[in-house]
Amino acid sequence: MVRDTGRIDRQRCIELDRADPLAPLRAHFTMIKGLIYLDGNSLGPLPSATPARVQEAMTVEWGRDLIGSWNIHDWMQLPGRIGNKIARLVGAGENELIVADSTSVNLFKVLTAAVQIVRRDTPDRTEIVSERLNFPTDLYIAESVALANGLTLRLVDIDPEEGVDAVLDDATAVVLFTHVDYRTGRMHDMSSVTRSAHAAGALMVWDLAHSAGAVPVDLAAAEADFAVGCGYKYLNGGPGAPAFVWVNPRHLAEPQPLRGWLGHVSPFEFTPEYRPAVGILGYQCGTPPILSMVALDCGVDTVLAADEYGGMDALRAKSLALTSMLIELLEPVSAAHGLRVVTPSEPSVRGSQVSFAAPEGAYSIVQALIARGVVGDFRMPDIARFGCVPLYTRFVDIWDAVEHIRAVLDSGEWREPRFAARSAVT
Amino acid sequence: MVRDTGRIDRQRCIELDRADPLAPLRAHFTMIKGLIYLDGNSLGPLPSATPARVQEAMTVEWGRDLIGSWNIHDWMQLPGRIGNKIARLVGAGENELIVADSTSVNLFKVLTAAVQIVRRDTPDRTEIVSERLNFPTDLYIAESVALANGLTLRLVDIDPEEGVDAVLDDATAVVLFTHVDYRTGRMHDMSSVTRSAHAAGALMVWDLAHSAGAVPVDLAAAEADFAVGCGYKYLNGGPGAPAFVWVNPRHLAEPQPLRGWLGHVSPFEFTPEYRPAVGILGYQCGTPPILSMVALDCGVDTVLAADEYGGMDALRAKSLALTSMLIELLEPVSAAHGLRVVTPSEPSVRGSQVSFAAPEGAYSIVQALIARGVVGDFRMPDIARFGCVPLYTRFVDIWDAVEHIRAVLDSGEWREPRFAARSAVT
Numbered sequence: 001m002v003r004d005t006g007r008i009d010r011q012r013c014i015e016l017d018r019a020d021p022l023a024p025l026r027a028h029f030t031m032i033k034g035l036i037y038l039d040g041n042s043l044g045p046l047p048s049a050t051p052a053r054v055q056e057a058m059t060v061e062w063g064r065d066l067i068g069s070w071n072i073h074d075w076m077q078l079p080g081r082i083g084n085k086i087a088r089l090v091g092a093g094e095n096e097l098i099v100a101d102s103t104s105v106n107l108f109k110v111l112t113a114a115v116q117i118v119r120r121d122t123p124d125r126t127e128i129v130s131e132r133l134n135f136p137t138d139l140y141i142a143e144s145v146a147l148a149n150g151l152t153l154r155l156v157d158i159d160p161e162e163g164v165d166a167v168l169d170d171a172t173a174v175v176l177f178t179h180v181d182y183r184t185g186r187m188h189d190m191s192s193v194t195r196s197a198h199a200a201g202a203l204m205v206w207d208l209a210h211s212a213g214a215v216p217v218d219l220a221a222a223e224a225d226f227a228v229g230c231g232y233k234y235l236n237g238g239p240g241a242p243a244f245v246w247v248n249p250r251h252l253a254e255p256q257p258l259r260g261w262l263g264h265v266s267p268f269e270f271t272p273e274y275r276p277a278v279g280i281l282g283y284q285c286g287t288p289p290i291l292s293m294v295a296l297d298c299g300v301d302t303v304l305a306a307d308e309y310g311g312m313d314a315l316r317a318k319s320l321a322l323t324s325m326l327i328e329l330l331e332p333v334s335a336a337h338g339l340r341v342v343t344p345s346e347p348s349v350r351g352s353q354v355s356f357a358a359p360e361g362a363y364s365i366v367q368a369l370i371a372r373g374v375v376g377d378f379r380m381p382d383i384a385r386f387g388c389v390p391l392y393t394r395f396v397d398i399w400d401a402v403e404h405i406r407a408v409l410d411s412g413e414w415r416e417p418r419f420a421a422r423s424a425v426t
Numbered sequence: 427m428v429r430d431t432g433r434i435d436r437q438r439c440i441e442l443d444r445a446d447p448l449a450p451l452r453a454h455f456t457m458i459k460g461l462i463y464l465d466g467n468s469l470g471p472l473p474s475a476t477p478a479r480v481q482e483a484m485t486v487e488w489g490r491d492l493i494g495s496w497n498i499h500d501w502m503q504l505p506g507r508i509g510n511k512i513a514r515l516v517g518a519g520e521n522e523l524i525v526a527d528s529t530s531v532n533l534f535k536v537l538t539a540a541v542q543i544v545r546r547d548t549p550d551r552t553e554i555v556s557e558r559l560n561f562p563t564d565l566y567i568a569e570s571v572a573l574a575n576g577l578t579l580r581l582v583d584i585d586p587e588e589g590v591d592a593v594l595d596d597a598t599a600v601v602l603f604t605h606v607d608y609r610t611g612r613m614h615d616m617s618s619v620t621r622s623a624h625a626a627g628a629l630m631v632w633d634l635a636h637s638a639g640a641v642p643v644d645l646a647a648a649e650a651d652f653a654v655g656c657g658y659k660y661l662n663g664g665p666g667a668p669a670f671v672w673v674n675p676r677h678l679a680e681p682q683p684l685r686g687w688l689g690h691v692s693p694f695e696f697t698p699e700y701r702p703a704v705g706i707l708g709y710q711c712g713t714p715p716i717l718s719m720v721a722l723d724c725g726v727d728t729v730l731a732a733d734e735y736g737g738m739d740a741l742r743a744k745s746l747a748l749t750s751m752l753i754e755l756l757e758p759v760s761a762a763h764g765l766r767v768v769t770p771s772e773p774s775v776r777g778s779q780v781s782f783a784a785p786e787g788a789y790s791i792v793q794a795l796i797a798r799g800v801v802g803d804f805r806m807p808d809i810a811r812f813g814c815v816p817l818y819t820r821f822v823d824i825w826d827a828v829e830h831i832r833a834v835l836d837s838g839e840w841r842e843p844r845f846a847a848r849s850a851v852t
Contacts, residue, residue, distance in 0.1 A: 005518065030489045039493045046489035051481060054717065058480060062665055063456045063472035066801065067465045075665060102712020104686030105531055130700055137687035137712065140700040144685045148574055232713070238487055239501060239716035246564020259570045260530030261563035270806045272558055274566040286563065288660070290665035292715035333721060355714060375492065380696045 041387030467813030686711030
């Protein structure tokens with residue numbers, strides 16, 4: 001049933017896995033036997049090192065050394081230390097990126113700073129521009145910032161022919177895009193979009209939620225202005241892991257709007273006057289959740305462990321091999337069942353996931369797959385989404401997942417009442 | 427050397443501990459043998475239940491059940507479930523209080539909402555009023571909110587004779603006080619101050635960082651408007667534990683300014699339009715750090731464990747016995763060495779800590795005590811601070827701590843170079 005079975009079959013996938021130079025990285029994770037986990041783009045799996053490390057943070061650092069651990073175990077510097085690790089994955093310099101708060105809260109900080117910078121010189125720029133199909137929290141926060149600053153949030157649909165330039169003008173203050181679309185996995189050209197924003201006189205804010213650790217990112221080369229990203233997806237930091245924020249050094253003089261004590265240049269002077277810390281440290285606000293920070297540190301290390309196997313370039317090559325295979329194998333299934341693969345077939349504009357739209361029953365299809373031990377996820381209104389993470393996803397997983405997808409569709413088992421849409425949480 | 431040794435001595439303290447009905451609660455914590463930990467007002471100690479519970483959250487929930495845990499283990503409801511537990515400690519109703527973000531970020535939410543409410547009807551009210559010696563993050567965030575809304579932050583010193591009324595007027599929009607002062611341990615009369623704020627036509631925001639789990643609080647009886655508080659002090663939630671936020675139901679219709687996806691009425695509809703969740707759920711913003719949340723849950727349970735021993739009333743009675751004894755024992759030491767106990771001797775206005783000012787060498791005194799295994803902390807400019815937490819602090823700890831304080835001062839060992847002031851972090 002698979003097209004061109006002479007070229008690709010299960011045995012060939014097993015051989016690809018045997019020959020995969022990145023294969024040893026899978027041992028860095030606690031993978032569940034018999035489960036094909038293709039949802040690392042929503043919640044990365046548990047790294048093998050995390051439980052012992054968090055246990056140590058609890059019993060030795062917190063339990064034994066107590067308050068002294070802020071110094072002894074350098075909890076104070078943890079957000080910056082992890083930030084510097086993430087920086088290497090996204091083309092940021094030393095001390096330009098820090099871990100803090102959530103993606104949403106960090107977006108509030110950078111969007112506000114960006115708006116303030118632009119409006120100082122060009123107060124007639126009144127719009128934050130984002131994509132209608134951007135991840136909702138980006139839009140909600142952008143609306144918060146727009147409201148608080150007397151601006152408007154303008155939502156656009158980018159016509160692939162006309163590009164981004166067509167939607168920007170001299171009313172644009174700030175452009176907020178997510179680099180890799182959470183539904184389709186389509187990836188923007190970061191340099192090109194940033195150039196368009198700058199050409200229009202606007203600043204560019206990137207959300208790297210589906211990029212950091214997933215695809216090569218070079219914020220410096222793109223000359224981006226601000227970026228935020230997520231710790232619990234491709235960085236494997238654990239549920240609700242703290243997020244990160246990057247600011248181009250040229251904008252660091254601009255204060256961010258959430259002036260908490262940990263963003264102060266000298267928090268333990270306890271002075272009533274706020275003086276921001278130098279550089280990215282000023283983007284901290286309150287006290288960071290150390291246990292979740294420690295888990296994030298372990299997660300980031302799983303990505304950096306790829307360094308000795310070729311790093312992000314090697315990860316990207318395998319990611320594209322995985323997603324290309326998944327798209328190719330899905331094609332005949334799609335043809336037979338009226339599905340539509342919505343992830344670009346062109347590799348240069350593809351993130352590290354593959355999604356299909358099922359006009360009927362996407363939620364139920366995903367549920368039926370989960371019952372079979374293939375974990376993807378559903379996204380409104382009709383998207384079934386499958387993350388392919390080269391750190392731990394195998395070619396044979398892709399093969400088997402497609403076999404299950406085919407079986408679920410051929411048999412019609414997804415129509416069983418037990419798979420019917422409920423209040424979908426994940 | 428101790429005044430009235432016939433009435434109080436070490437043996438008497440041991441007897442008080444033997445007779446203490448709350449003594450079994452100490453077993454809920456991992457206490458370090460030989461260490462007298464009087465810094466639970468900065469970082470509560472590790473509850474015995476926490477390591478296994480967080481381990482389970484890592485290996486079973488995250489590791490095995492992966493993304494499904496948002497439903498299976500109800501991570502989605504965790505902030506509200508813990509919030510309802512904390513609500514019982516601060517006189518809040520069901521579904522009025524939620525765990526989210528940091529104290530600083532929550533302050534930004536409630537201060538902004540409060541300002542918006544007041545300014546809608548009385549736009550001529552242009553001031554947020556707080557105490558000059560309030561914890562700095564409160565002042566920094568209040569200044570952020572003032573700046574963002576065209577208001578002024580006015581810092582006041584309350585004259586005990588004249589009271590709060592004297593500093594409020596028809597320019598006051600919002601009053602932000604911390605219930606228990608972090609330096610002196612002086613406690614405001616919540617009802618009285620709130621009445622003054624309301625009488626002046628302002629709204630009242632309380633910071634409960636040093637109150638929740640430490641002293642009886644009744645937000646409803648005080649008719650307060652908003653409150654925030656900290657998870658890592660008397661709630662024993664672990665370093666940087668998530669914070670909490672309470673909103674009087676009469677103000678819940680007012681949107682808060684950080685519109686993240688988890689504050690949406692239906693986050694998984696992924697609609698571009700923000701519609702706030704009903705009630706306090708709308709005060710969530712981004713995805714919560716689950717591992718730190720789970721630890722906080724265990725911490726809050728250690729306070730609720732006092733319920734079977736008389737609850738907060740019993741905790742308060744022991745707290746006052748501990749702090750009264752500490753003040754009494756410190757008096758002759760103070761007299762001999764020029765210290766000044768700055769914590770009120772009047773129990774009704776005292777929190778759960780005792781502090782003394784040492785015009786010379788407070789930092790070094792605290793360091794010398796730490797070297798002797800007595801952990802308090804230093805606060806600028808001259809405060810040595812000792813938290814007395816009835817869940818685990820014993821009367822004999824107070825006795826021994828004072829003996830060490832006396833020894834450090836009598837011997838002058840605090841003048842040794844190894845105790846000299848460095849960059850003080852905690």
